[in-house]
Amino acid sequence: MGSFMIRRILYAIPALIAVSLISFLVIAIPPGDYVTRLAEMSAAAGDVMPIAEQEALRKAYGLDLPVMVQYWNWISGVVLRGDFGFSFSFNLPVKDVIWPRLGLTIVLSVASLLFIWVVAIPIGIYSAVRRYSAGDYLATFLGFLGLAVPNFLLALAAMYIAFAWFGVNVGGLFSPEYVEAPWSWGRFVDLLGHLWLPMIVLGTAGTASVIRVIRANLLDELHKPYVTAARAKGKGEFALLMKYPVRHALNPFVSGQNDIFVDIVSGGTIVAIVMGLQTTGPLLLDALRTQDMYMASSFILMLSVLVVIGTLLSDLLLAWLDPRIRYQQG
């Protein structure tokens, strides 16, 4: 187990390096930079920015250096000093902007994941055990529907319903008075009051797919020989279900959780933009629009790191759950 863990963690390092490279190049390679955007904006305002001034700005921002040098400067800062570079549009170090946002992103993602588990696992088990019952059909239908409705549409619909029927504006993660406030008990409670809707919106697609995965896996397991063997020992049906088929179905489920988590982090970006959440999403979009390079790269980097860590955790969880992985590869 120990060597398995160490090897698995070592495997994550090349992935992290590749992620950081991609995060940076996606932003840096396409034509145009922040200065171009500034020039465009001032041109739109009828004010032409002289070429010399543009060049000077580029020099000041370090945008005139070769791409790989810029990458190295940025990533070495991130790794060695926790310095994510400078946000042009905020006129602040990126790290001052990114951490609170990232924290809320993690809170929202983990909350959604827990929501998915709490809702989907029991429904999936029920659906498989009571196959072809009315409840199974209902769960299957809702599952398909959940997969078919785009996140942002669901967010819009939820906000519309809350606004039109209950007269509340549910955007954001905080009430106005807490947005800029420092952390306090009141702010925490306020967060919980706002978190549930984005959590449900974000978790719907995952819930739907987890229900389907659990149902399919469990149906495979329900008639396996070892179930018959355990039944022949005289074990009661519920205890039997939990100890053997459910436990076995858990393994493919856990290895699938990584993809679910990727989708949550990924989909969270859009939901956050639509619902105006104080997570990474809206800022990432703004940063991309304004070519606020370090800001955008850092956001993509940190979201990817989040996912790499999620993958690592799910792999370790799987190894912990499945002795075959523990003993044969570790």
Add this chain to the structure above:
Amino acid sequence: MENLVEIRDLRITFAGAIDVVPGLDLNIPAGKTLCLVGESGCGKSVTAKAILQVIDHPGRVSGGSINLRRPDGSVLDIAKEKPTSSVMRQVRGGDIAMIHQEPMSFLSPLYTIGNQISEALMLHRQVSETEARAEGIKMLEEVGMPDPARRYDSYTFQLSGGQRQRAMIAMALINKPRLLIADEPTTALDVTTQANILDLLGELQRETGMVVLFITHDLGVVAEIADEVAVMYLGRIVERAPVKELLENPKHPYTKGLLASMPRLDGDFKAPLKAIPGMVPPPALRPAGCSFHPRCEWARKDMCGHVAVLDTDLGQGHMVACHAYGPQAHKFDRVSRVSEVVSPVQGRARAAGKPLLSIKNLHKHFPIRAGFFHRQVGAVRAVNDISLDVFPGETLGLVGESGCGKSTLGQTLVGLHRADSGAVQFDNVDVRAARGENAKKLRTDIRMVFQDPTGSLNPRMRVRDIIGEVLQVNGNHSRAEIEDKVQDLLARVGLSPDYAERYPHAFSGGQRQRIAIARALASDPKLVIADEAVSALDVSVQTQIINMMKALQAEMGLTYIFVSHDLGVIANISDRVAVMYAGRIVELGETDQIFRNPRHPYTEALLAAIPGRGARKSGPRIRLTGHVPDTSAPLQGCAFADRCPYALEACRRIQPTLKGAAGHLDACIRSDELRMQPVAPKHTTVPA
């Protein structure tokens, strides 16, 4: 006599419509081992599951009674109980326990065997974890698990096949059940392991006096372990008798057929086998009258096809359900036709002279790779320095336990693997260097028949294209030529020529294997390598295929290399036999020499392990412990030394070479001083 279980008119229905078991009567007597015998599809397993009420959806017990005598003397009708009732939960695992064919799939890989054994105990008795552990370890010790305290915490994938089966037996016996149902518990095991498990079950039965219901398709196993035998065909008992009576004096034509189709190791090995024609039909197409009549050579159209059969008691516990013994018995002459098989393939003395295939020092090693970049970290020596000649027109049997490299050798010869070193000469062609025309000649001259007739036929192609492909690909054959050839081959393998248009899914396993053989013969080959070609088939179908292959060999002048783990089949079909162990040939000789005068201790142990051939339940017997060594580890001396009862210190140092005279070679340094026991000693229980 007291019965532990009495089954009356048991009816088991699948999907609400099809009666798999249409009304079964069966008594399981106290204190004995009852064997339930029949081909697959006869309803043996489902009957066993019915006794425990653990039939899988969509099957269910739909009528009749299963009366179980409880320890307090009361009688419980299991058929009337709900499968989930608490009484049934007490019965399962408590009164009645079950072991199965595939311990790998009947034990969960996610829990240690100790967990699963102690679970069985704690479901029925109030014991603490520590007590359960102690009892579990004790039980493992009783079933002969080596190092039980350590194995208790092992997972199934860390155990060998025999150890897994021991673990399953321990799990079944930990509550000291009064009835143990054993459903083909040794079928998936190697013959030497099977012998050990059968010994163990026999011992446990004698010690505890528990009742065993043993399900098998193998009459050899029956002879080994049964007190009484019930023969089952399509969901009903057709004959029942004490074991000696049944094997020596069978009455029902089905029982006679099963016995006649079993390769014999007493008398003449090569005596042609007599197959029961056809195959077990699916329950939905159960014939009217006597279900067996379409396959029965005694059947009289005027009654067997209409009139239901009654049980006839012949006295002394011998029961038979056949019209030929019933009230109308006088209408039957009860004469079995003599086996009409083939010109006896005897007298085909081994062609001295030039071998067709000559193998010198052949090696095939499979690399073991690991890590991120798949570096080679070792090699499995599947074929390790093998030299062998195969002569035209003969059948060479390759035999050994699983993992001994016999299949790899066959596959390497045919070109599925690339040999690592050594020389192979076929008909003046250097096989390893063949290119172009020579390669084409080898492709068409050396052909292969695979084990699994389902996987080896492309489901997307018609039978014609499957058989004809080798002709399409090699050489210029017109469509008409190929069509003629396909028609001819289908007729030769006993299939209707208009089957050419169909797809493989339309055929049964035996028919598919016929198609696969036709494909192998399409290019008029000289040598056919049959890799466990009959192992996946039921005994009657297996015999049909063996007889057909012998006939085809005589007609077409074929040479066979016949790879099999089944010593009976090998004895029946082979002219010469090579015994393999851990990638090497340990003994090579004519069939008679190998079976009647074995010289290698491993051959002796293999022969001793064949069920039903040994002295029954008496005296010490040769039994192998341990298992085949890991061929990836470099080995000094004789690979068999660790398991060999005759091994000396020298055996572990000196690598024995294959030597001998008169075509009988062995690789044992002590073969000259030792005297090995042959197969089929005098007091055999299998009839002549």
Add this chain to the structure above:
Amino acid sequence: MSTFDETTGLVSPVAKTHQRGRGFDGHWALVWQKFRRHRLGVAGGIVVILAYLVAAIPEFLAPVTLEAYNPAYSYAPPQPLHLGRDDGTGWTFGPHVNAYKSEIDYNSGRRTFVEDETQPIYLGFFVEGESYNLLGFIPTNRHLFGPVIEGQPFFLFGADRLGRDILSRTIHGTRISMTIGLIGVALSLVFGILIGGISGLFGGVTDNVIQRFIEFIQSVPAIPLWIGLAAAIPASVPPLQVYFLITIILSVLGWTSLARVVRGRFLAMRNEDFVKAARLDGCGPVRIIFRHMLPSFLSHIIATVSLAIPGMILAETALSYLGIGLRTPIVSWGVLLQEAQNVRTIASAPWLLLPGVAVVIAVLALNFLGDGLRDAADPYAD
């Protein structure tokens, strides 16, 4: 060979296959038979076929063209459909909608619409309207349905900010939304089969490297990366090129799952006995791949493809909604949903979300279809 006559043995299996085409049915016939029994799959298939039909001839099916607008009907709600009317002398059949009277509420500054019962707008099939080229080359001015008198206001799904008919625009948007999935998947398929095939065929180190690469790509959160790539498309790029760039961006991350399926099948297939038998027959690699292996997993690939299209459609919709995907004059469902940017707009004109219903229906139908195909892909398993 009378010795081996097994008449009885032959009777049963052939009789058993009697119900399933006596064994004469090939693979696709069996797949079709199995698929037909999957009712949701069949229903999904029909809807998908209809959707692509709409994508082929939206000009004919939509009452008005994309360009049509009517500022007087800005944010007009959907007109209720009436089957007939009672003009005092009795009820007469005549499907129609009523024209709107609009009033401006000076308190809120909002325009309200009231049905004007006196001005029925009668509807008909195959009515004349604006002219267009059917399938791009047949000039005509017929529309499947619409107001009998050309040019009368007709807003069954309501109107948007500029008074454009949402129903017509949704029908027009079908073309882009449905094809972007198809083209994106086609591109992914090329990548997937190529890379997955190489991985599966060569195995060993090649396979290992490609697998690590795929795992890596799959672990990158797709949407932020899509947003990053899509945002990098300069505003000056013409709309049609944007369309192609977006499909490429979607398939850059979309090919991995297909590659995995292809690789898995190749690896499994390589060890199938019938593939070994084909090798022994002397079949070359090309023949083995195209005659033995590919047919065996083609149905699996088709099923995977039909399950991959919905993902593409959802991604395009999301990107376009955020304003970094497609933009006008190209119209997709996502572009239409851009109108519904904030809660207040939606609250006053919820019909702006109706193009979203089209998305849901299309994705649902494709999922049902893919599910049915996946179940039918291996008709030999029982």
